[in-house]
Amino acid sequence: MTLPRYDINWCKNYAKQHNGECLSPEYLGRTTRHLYKCENGHEFYATPFAHIHKKSWCNECSNRDVAHTLDFVKEFIESKGGALFSTEYKNVRQKLEVQCNKGHVWNPTFQNLYHNKSWCPVCSGTGRRTYGKRIRVKD
Structure with missing residues (x-):
């Protein structure tokens, strides 16, 4: 450029x-x-x-119009084929509990999902696996 x-x-x-x-x-x-x-x-x-x-x-x-609601966050995650397990939302830096469509569960911030356009670290190959039915990746 x-x-x-x-x-x-x-x-x-x-x-x-x-x-x-x-x-x-x-x-x-x-x-x-x-x-x-x-x-x-x-x-x-x-x-x-x-x-x-x-x-x-x-x-x-x-920053005036950036106050997202829990419903907005949930709709965004569902539009990517995921599910939101968190029951409250305060701001873009709060960690959420999210599951991708392959069942991987991790704790991203909404800022990472929405603004940085990241998604499941296991599916993208950037996360680590643990034993158990769910796969949990800690930030």
């Missing part, structure tokens, strides 16, 4: 594409944090490098 040529105009155009503005008066480098303002008035610092590689924008706005 060829990196774009960063400059203050690139920063301003990127902000404009997201209905925001770049408040930094000059370009400070691709790994230096620049000041931005989103369309909702939140001011935040980010690097041009993070914009391209992490596809990030305003953290406050992007």
